[in-house]
Amino acid sequence: MSGCRAKQAPAAAAAPGKKIKIAVDPVTRIEGHLKVEVEVKNGKVVDAHCVGGMFRGFENILIGRDPRDSSQIVQRICGVCPTAHATASVLAQDKAFGVKITTNGRIVRNLILGANYLQSHILHFYHLAALDYVNGPDVAPFVPRYKRNDIRLNKEKNAIGVNQYLKALEIRRVCHEMVAMFGGKMPHVQGMVVGGTTEIPTAAKIKQYAERFKQVKEFIENEYLPLIYILGSEYGDLLETGTGWKNVISFGVFPLNDEETDFLLKPGVYTNGKDSALDTAKIKEYVKYSWFDDSTTGLHPSQGKTVPAPEKATGYSFIKAPRYNDTPHEVGPLARMWVTNPELSPEAQKAGFKRMRDFGEKAFSILGRHIARAEEAWLVAKAIEQWLSEVKPGAETYTPTEVPETGEGMGLTEAPRGSLLHYINVKDSVIANYQIVSATLWNACPRDDMNQRGPIEQALIGVPVPDPKNPVNVGRLIRSFDP
């Protein structure tokens, strides 16, 4: 195996002061198509470009359709987190249709999305990220792998990792069974609609959900969380690597009241060390370096346009660059846990961290993001326990709706991988405009019109690449964001 290609002779790696370029394409074990190009000087990344390599054009495909179709169509954006797209779509529709959902409808939506949070976090850590820290068996698809891949676990700990990888395959399947219990099937649920959900939970289905949940919760407490803290002790330097902008944003998710004003994970913004309330009017999408027409740059999503320009010379990605107050912000579990700053698991308390912000600077790191994700899985599991005690068998989950002639709405939620915004505008009872600002746009975007790097690009700066043929830390950094 040649490893990753260095664009100059590998010998240049050792030459101090000289820059070499490394391209990784495809970046694997992510959802979608991504390339990264880094410049390395004196063994550290000094510049980075993230390239989103695919465009499908959902926003254009949605125009002219029945607004209710959107909750189905948008789920196909991502097969790992379709429930989050369904949630954003139905929240936008609830507003555009002027419908208020029932208490049981809200709780069942939380149970559907919550189960997929657990599925997504477990799938992400074990099946996407873990092979950066654990060696799989010596057969495909676990080989080939980098020759010098910096796996530091001893045989015994590595075996724990591999066994958990295999067990996690079953656990995430069980999470999908929980989603399907009230959502119909997974991936891509039928049951999430404007006005609520389509299936009133029976006592029998609640029981089946709860039985499966127990197994998942035990896995999170007894295996996932402890393994994350083992990695923390074996890969301590990765708690100081991959800082980035240290700006985060959360839209809030899992409404705890019927007014949908209080959330398990709170909305909020943290910029240059200061907390502030979320104001969605401050969101704009820039396209100077994206393969979209320049006339569409700097627009708020409610005015957003999607005009691809694949040959545009200044473009280098199919991802637009969303900014809050013209500043790049990271989204995802770390952002949510930083904004909410909840009490952490007993596992974290043992290690001396009572709340997320007790990690301080270390939270903004490769392993900090994995810790935040695992802790969030634990937090959501605790909340599911609560919702299971609140959900009422037999109580209505759906409020009948009618497609309005005109209307608009913004659906704000959080996908497991980060903040998600859907905007719908209905005219003549069909979709006149639909705009989607997903988590990967925030994190994996290119530079904006002000030439500021995207969050992953910025977090790559300073990442050690001592061996350009085996740039393991580049992949580790990217995957810590779950793009």
Added chain:
Amino acid sequence: MSLSRREFVKLCTATVAGLGVSQMFHPAIVQAMKEGAKKTPVIWIQGQGCTGCSVSLLNTVHPSIKEVLLDIISLEYHPTVMASEGEMALEHMYEIANKFAGKFFLVVEGAIPRAANGKYCIVGEMGDREITMLELTEELGKKAHAVLAVGACACFNAGIPGAAGNLTRAASVQTIFNEKGIKTPVVNIPGCPPHPDWMVGTIAYALAHGIPELDENGRPVMFYGENIHENCPYLKYADEGTMCETFTQKEGCRMELGCKGPNAYADCFKRRWNNGVNWCIENALCIGCVEPGFPDEMSPFYEG
């Protein structure tokens, strides 16, 4: 243990309806797969998709995904699962495709965009040159023993990426093969996503006995041979004219809510989904995701 074609199809189709556990793959199938496969190389590539087909494959129960990966196939390339990345991964993929030319199975997930010379989906880079999904489908398609086109995007009119309003001229595998004159057999396994049994069952059959019997849409008859409405557990309500008026009313036929069961051919009604816990019509309604007309001809999905 070896199973005849007939026994094999019987086992695949004879899922047990109404017993709660319906994904009854017989242990003999797992055994037959292990023997027949001898870890046949599989290359899985992704175009304009959502990874939902791959995630659905992970939901297979019998055989488990662990058995599929470790004992049955040799998954030499899969962008979401493999340890490898970058040029190392692509080099390995080409090496396997050449070494096992005419023998490996190619799985295509996602649509293949033709506009802008294929630039709407770049799958990797070798020696400074970008490789498009369009080029890769053509190159590997020619060399493969057979292609499994999984999911709505890779079949028929290319699913959501190929729907009205798309700007990328997204196409299915068979469309690309027709345009390029590629003769490699294509098996369509549609669905958005396909049920894991449809994917694993087709791979199992193909490994043991070759290409299964296909319908006029290139779909295995053993999974897509029956009309959903005609076999629906709620058919009795349709016959007596009892129709559901809202989504949460369950004693009735879902047709007036927008159910596309009458236009859809698949065995969801007996196989059910996610280890048998539920399925679309029990929960809400069918949107016809296994059919060539999905999504445009199935819209609006919800009429309740």
